[in-house]
Amino acid sequence: MFGAEETIPWIFENVWLVPALPAASFLVILFFGKRLPYKGAEVGIAAVGAAFVLALIATFTWIGDIDNAEGGDESHSEEAAVLRVDGSDGALPVVLTAEEEGDGHGGGPRGAPIVTDVEWFGIGTDANQVTLGAEDSVATESDGASSGFGISIGTLVDGQSVMLLFVVTLVSLLVHVFSTDYVHGDRRYTHYFAFLSLFTSAMLFMVLSSSTLQLIVGWELVGVCSFALIGHWWEEKPNSDAALKAFLTNRVGDVGLMVGMIILYFAADRSFDIVTINEMAVSGEIPTGTLTIAALCLMAAVMSKSGQFILHTWLPDAMAGPTPVSALIHAATMVVAGVYMIGRLYPVFFEGFAIAGSSLNAMAFIGGLTTVGGGALAFVQRDIKKVLAYSTVSQLGYMVLALGVGAYTAGMFHLFTHAFFKACLFLGAGSVSHACHHSFDMKADMGGLRKHMPITFWTFIIGTGALAGIPPLAGFWSKDEILVGAGVFPGTGGNGTYTIPFIFGMMTAAMTAAYMTRVIWLTFFGDYRGHEKPHESGPRITVPLIILASMAVVVGFLNMPSGFVKALRLPEGWAHRFEDWVEPEGVASFVGEENDFTHAKPSLALAIIATGLGITAGLAVWQYYQRLYRIDPKATEYPNGIASRNAVVGAGHRLLVEKYYLDHLYTGIIAGATKGPVARLANWINQNVLDGIVNTAGRLSVGAGQLVYRFFDQAVVDGAVNASGRTAASSGGILRRIQSGQVREYATLMFGAAAVLAAIFIFAV
């Protein structure tokens, strides 16, 4: 597309404006928001809108570059390259280095990442890098000038980040508009918009980061925005509890993030640069063992941020925040940060987990487990948002599963489609609750809403269809691609390693359709069970819904398999567009290694089976509720259901209701123990042992004589008399109870006697 001589498009050079706009709007809203006519909302919308326009420009520039390159340069087998720009002088954008390996001739490859860096700070010296024993160890030389390693801050533009730019700005914009109606008259309207802006900015900052250090910064900043927005109504304790839980669970993962990034930093010869790390991971300069440890550490971060099993528990609780926040942060954007990070450092994970190898890896397994475990929990929720939250957990599991089995594009594509239909569903749930007087309880306050709010109903149906993978909606294409990517189904061309994830994926396909049917029925069908008459929401709510729903219909066609395109006689260029645009083929490419990164072959049979499974499961649930409706129009569950008749099913049901007891484990056992006994023990040691030593040292010298007197005279003489009396009384008690017929007492006797006998043998014999 553009070689070393050409200049880089303006937008890629200045893409930092995209996060900068919402950041500026945050400051403006924070300081002047309350004095503005619309209390700051207009600033937020304007800034995010402008950011969206810039993101659109970036997207189309990127697509244009790729398509042009494809036209002129057919061979995709170009060697890797990266375009680097030093932005620190602020002068004309000049390509400083177009690092090309091999015999790069003229034009760079399509999809090469474009890195624009300025130095952030310098720390450390080169001398430190000289390991001892090396020939030229010049250690003490220091000429005064700061000769630190530059640690850079900058932007990295490639298909993946452009895709996320588009998603984040679009969803954020729609959520901003939606919120103006939804949180209208809220006690902290201005702060709400300030934090939405800050979140958008932090998310975009993270998406564009060119270094892992910057990624950590963005990662934590989105976390703190999530904290502030979950706890938006902090007057009520459950909300602030949920916020705390989210932050702390994420902190646990952040330990992994920090350690993992530190390992990578040193492994990549002291570099935070993402492209460098990826290059070194691919070329084998970093030992696989190191990569594996780093990948495992980073996996912990993914588990917490992207709600993977067993660190997912914060995500359903995070629904305590306002609904638009759930749509933006806890469905479409922030929670996919983990998935995004895997994609960013995919070579590290790919090599570290030996994804192309012949054994099941942690990522695919965790993803698979999450997708089923999360889906199962969605069945027992009363709260419509919690169902969607568990469904998000489940779908995030899908993405991780996809990346874990090596289906990079499928994972990213699912991230892309999921953002739209899940945001649509969440906003739909918000609209429903807006109508039902801010209740989210499906069983108590909803039902039969399809007549009262048709727009919400139809958009929700479309979102559900997309989520359940009904063709031709968006979710169908991405989900199918993941199932294909597992490479287990006959004819998809894998080595059969990922059978378990594949089975999990199929199960989820059925479960998703089933629990979403349950939601639809409970919310929109049957008779209305609430109190006052519901009403359709206003245009500021419905328009975003319609836009998102239409996205949920359309975006799936971006990545149709070529076989499908051929079968329908569509132009061949329509096939796998998304793959061409997003999949890295620049430096981060890993083609050509012996552990080859391959694409699976799509299979029509698999698509039919998976869709059929989903539809069957959905119909079964539908039938279940239809029968119930005929018994009692207002009922939401059978009075004497199987869970109350069969003990085993009941126990299983209870296991789900108790969320696998994970919350008991975290809150009751781990947090409880740390906050309670362990912390008290530390404090006790402090007060009594450490402080005690200090204090006693002082006191001993003063009152030693008195102590001796008291102990000898009062305690020993008196105490001996008292103790002998007690002993006699209690030994009589033992003898009286010896013959009681209880197993326990016999056991006590037995063990006691064994101990005594053993003692006798040891000491006497």
Place this chain on the structure above:
Amino acid sequence: MFLNQFLFLAAALFCIGIYGVLVRKNGVLVLMSIELILNAVNINLVAFGAYRGDIGGQVFALFVIAVAAAEVGVGLAIVLLIYRNRRSIDVAEANLLKG
């Protein structure tokens, strides 16, 4: 590493298990305490295996784990039976051995 540090850990767990068996009323809790005892034994087996460089220790630990699974199954069945017959799983009430 000393051999004894493992043996002492095992002994401690064993005695805690004994304590649990002796003082707990709830049948399920008694079963849990027995699990603790079995685990203590397992630590010993594996530790001695490592000490003597003999794979047998580990093998028997595996056997014990399998037996423990069986034991829990049967034990729970018995607890369930007691519960069904007496509406209580207080092992103190199971005193048919009384002379």
Place this chain on the structure above:
Amino acid sequence: MQEFLDTWGITAMVFLPLVGVALMMAVPQKEESLQRWLALAASIGSAVVGVLMLWNFDYDDSGTMQFAVDHRWIEVITARYAVGIDGMSLPLLALTLLVVPLVLIYSWNHIPAPGNAKAFLILILVLHTGMLGTFVARDLVLFFVFFEVVLLPMYFMIGVWGGEQRLYAAIKFFLYTLFGSALMLVSFLALFRVTGSETFNIVGLAERVAEGDISLTTQVLIFGGMFMGFGIKVPMFPFHTWLPDAHTQAPTQGSVLLAAVLLKLGTYGFIRIAIPILPEAALEWAPWIGLLAVIGIIYGALGCLAQTDMKRLIAFSSVAHMGYVMLGIATLTDFGINAAIFGMVAHGLITGMLFFIAGSVKERYHTLEIKRLGGLLIQAPRMGWILGITTMASLGLPGLAGFWGEFPAILASYDPAPGLSDTLFRVYMVVAAIGTVLAAAYLLWLLQRTAFGTPSEEFVDDPEVHDMVFTEWLAWAPMLVLIVVLGFLPSLIFDVTNTPASMVGDAVNALGR
């Protein structure tokens, strides 16, 4: 101008507060407002000289002592008046010059019971001189004198203006620190003897040790004495027990100064004196210092979780945060020492800020019992927000100052100086990283219980509970701005400290272990 600064600059900066003290002595006690103006003028005068020097500081040459003065002082013991500023002391000097005027501004209408502004302000100014002097001293005797000058004002501040158990806390603080100082002095004297040096100059002693053949055991023992002196001041586990008491009992101003500057005297001593002079012994001690540091991190955090008093909780958090600083120092690498200096400044700003807030909360609610507080965001929203930002900074959120002290320290312990065990320090790294989770836990818990929720019934209509007043804004705004600015531009400090920190790191590397 340059000439004046080169010859008299440091002296003027250090002793201007004492001039202020002399003037205040002459003014009668009842002229309170004049006293305040005098005190503020003295500290600001000192700060102006300081800023002028910062302006004229040659930042490309931050590795060498600038504005250096070396004059004979006590000839009998060959102690000299040797002072200077380099990149290592500069951030800490700047911190001191900033914090003391802010404390004086805060004192404008916050003189704690039993009053007597004159004495109180005089003590702060004496403290000011002591702290500044410690950071500029290049001679061990001079350093020691300034180091000890700090003790007495603090003792009186806690003992007279403190809380209910002020006498106990004050005596504990005094004796504990004095005990450490005594060992430290012994170490200084021993060093002087075994090297056979003619002066107590730090650089001179370091050169002597480097070329002399002092046995490693002697070095380790001497280092041990310094370790006690500095370690108690830091404070390191298990010598920290004076800190919670002193902090809890001290008046707000005392707590702020203690947290912001006084604790740094200990860590500064390590990187300025102990390690450069005795790098070989430092290598021997480093694993142990690292161990105590990570114990301190976890232990301090656990201690925080058990506290019921807001101020005591913040005091315990100092133990944890100084643990990160000490961990950075224990790696003996340029990265670690850079991180340590940054950590000192960040901790000074953040924890100082937290103590300011605690003081203001106490003034409004007359209690710091966490379970009686709540709903600060409703009753005093601005203060609640500031508390929120400060706790976020304290738990090491990137984008705020705390992160740049914590993360590089953790990073540095992945790859400690040659001669130290990588495995051991990597274990420390993981433990320290886990400490960040606990830090988040206790700080957010504090935030939740004090700022969130609704006010408890006893304070709902309390007229004394109001939002921030002007002096509070004036005193806090600079610190808040710095917390945010340093969070985004860590280069402000790293660029200054990098060269001297690298020199320390190189000195350790040069041992060739």
Place this chain on the structure above:
Amino acid sequence: MMFATAMLSSQTAAVTADVALTGTGEWVANGFFYAMAVVAIVAALRMVTTKNVVHAALYLLVVLSAVAGTYIILGAEFAAATQILVYLGAIMVLLLFGVMLTRAKIGHESELDYQQRWLGALVAAGMLAVMSYSLWEAFGTDKLPVDQTPQRTQEVSDSIFSTYIVPFEALSVLLLAALIGAVVVARRD
């Protein structure tokens, strides 16, 4: 004391500048072991003292994980994996089901223990004393062999299916019998 020697050896090992495994490895392993041991014992104690049945089960889970950790230290990776799979996966679920099927209260229950706890404690303490004494007498400061390579899974399976084939078969029969027995006992007639 042990710590000091470990520390010294760790330093000398690092001086030789390779990835030191012997000295520091042992130090790390020891640290890991003691961490595991403390967790195991504390959790076990809480398990037998807690008033909440489900918490007891979860504490047992912690103990079992810690024990799996000690297996790893001892180089018995397969045993550790089995421990996790069988105990944590199967037995814990069984126990939780047991708790729920017997309608035990999930929350606090005051009447979980007998009154005479001290008797049980006495017996347990007595046994611990006797065992500790004899263990100390018998093994004192015997060390485990230093060059502990993890025992490979293949060796384990080889010996199960050759040397220990008879116990293995017997165990299979036992499992079958237990399975049938459990069904028979728990069946509702």
